[in-house]
Amino acid sequence: MSVRAALALILSSASPALAEDLQLAFPLDCTLGQDCHIQQYMDRDPSAAAQDYRCSGLTYGGHKGTDFALPDLAAMAAGVTVRAAAPGVVKGLRDGMQDGAPLAQVQGRECGNGVVIDLGAGWETQYCHLKRGSLSVVEGQEIAVGDAIGLVGQSGKAAFPHLHLSLRHNGEPVDPFDPEGSSCDVEPSKTLWQDTPPYRPGGLITLGFADHVPTYADIKAGNANRGTLPTNAPALVIYGYSYGTQKNDVLRLSLAGPNGTVIEKDVQLEKPQAQSFRAIGKRAASAAWPAGRYDGTVTLLRDGRVIDEKTGRLTVQ
Ligand SMILES: [Zn+2]
Structure with a gap:
């Protein structure tokens, strides 16, 4: 072993006296x-x-x-x-x-x-x-x-x-x-990180789908989301679960199905919140929901800029 290698070994096992x-x-x-x-x-x-x-x-x-x-x-x-x-x-x-x-x-x-x-x-x-x-x-x-x-x-x-x-x-x-x-x-x-985790000033935790507006308890538990709903579901709902949101942030929720947009809405947030969720939905009309694939998108905007976006898929059958 070279002197340099031995020295490096000693240094690497020494206590980190300096922040560097x-x-x-x-x-x-x-x-x-x-x-x-x-x-x-x-x-x-x-x-x-x-x-x-x-x-x-x-x-x-x-x-x-x-x-x-x-x-x-x-x-x-x-x-x-x-x-x-x-x-x-x-x-x-x-x-x-x-x-x-x-x-x-x-x-x-x-x-x-x-x-x-x-x-x-x-x-x-x-x-x-x-x-x-x-x-x-x-x-x-x-x-x-x-x-x-x-x-x-x-x-x-x-x-x-x-x-x-x-x-x-x-x-x-x-x-x-x-x-x-x-x-x-x-x-x-x-920084003191090997790989500095990128900074994100708030964002989206999850999005999901349901046939009713889920409870916050169900979202926090992780059992609100339905990947599949029947064609006779009483409603189609999409929700977004966010963190670090600020007053006047906008949560944009949209759901598009086989026949085009089912529902789309910008929800303005009224106050800063560590975590919160918003949901939008549409009640069933007299006819059944068209079967097939539905795409959901949730976007978090601050001052008109996108700071996070998540997409998900719902199957209606
Ligand atoms: Zn802490």
């Missing part, structure tokens, strides 16, 4: 924009107001990490693995807390089932809201990057299934998207 040595890997087995999304970034505003690292509003006051959310409870039940974003030693953990417990029961234990990993040199990561009984590490265990830690859950203070990932240096929260807190448009090379 720290590189976080993506901490979940999911694909952003497809089966997970970043719901909230770290709050960079020391005042009572809140601002994410792009000086936008995808955060809330005092939020000290990044929230990676699953689309619904069905995805959580199926199991999405949480993986170590950086190597280290398990410093502490907690398991046994119920997923989806009332907030009053989680006071002082807001992280829920969680793991803290000591990265050395004052750095640590914390993984929160893991699924009860899913933790696959023990205290003192050495962890390599990418090792499975547990599954995404909804334990602790969590209104929806997600992973909260915190990075701290000497106890102080550090935003891996902009560790120096320098600007509203940090260069990707200055």
Whole structure:
């Protein structure tokens, strides 16, 4: 082994004393924009107001990490693995807390089932809201990057299934998207990510179809969507489930069938919402719905610009 190779080996196994040595890997087995999304970034505003690292509003006051959310409870039940974003030693953990417990029961234990990993040199990561009984590490265990830690859950203070990932240096929260807190448009090379997840200022979680306006509980559970409806369905409904929307955003919903457009509408959103859904539909006329393929499109617009769009297919038979 050359001196240079030996040196590189020593350096790579050393503690990340400098932020430049720290590189976080993506901490979940999911694909952003497809089966997970970043719901909230770290709050960079020391005042009572809140601002994410792009000086936008995808955060809330005092939020000290990044929230990676699953689309619904069905995805959580199926199991999405949480993986170590950086190597280290398990410093502490907690398991046994119920997923989806009332907030009053989680006071002082807001992280829920969680793991803290000591990265050395004052750095640590914390993984929160893991699924009860899913933790696959023990205290003192050495962890390599990418090792499975547990599954995404909804334990602790969590209104929806997600992973909260915190990075701290000497106890102080550090935003891996902009560790120096320098600007509203940090260069990707200055983040602490191996591959910086692209910024999305809100978007669409899912779209779906039903024969009635679904309940919000059914959408959050992941059992509202019907891929197939009968020709005598009482109505055809399309819904869009969105996150990080702002006042005056527009949700454009459309459904087109074998005979052309069934329904199409722009719905203006009246207030900022972390998550919400909108549905439009058409009641059945006296004749049956034409059998065949129906295409649904949901588009989220902000200031007239498309910020996200999803399409889906309904079969009527
Ligand atoms: Zn969080």
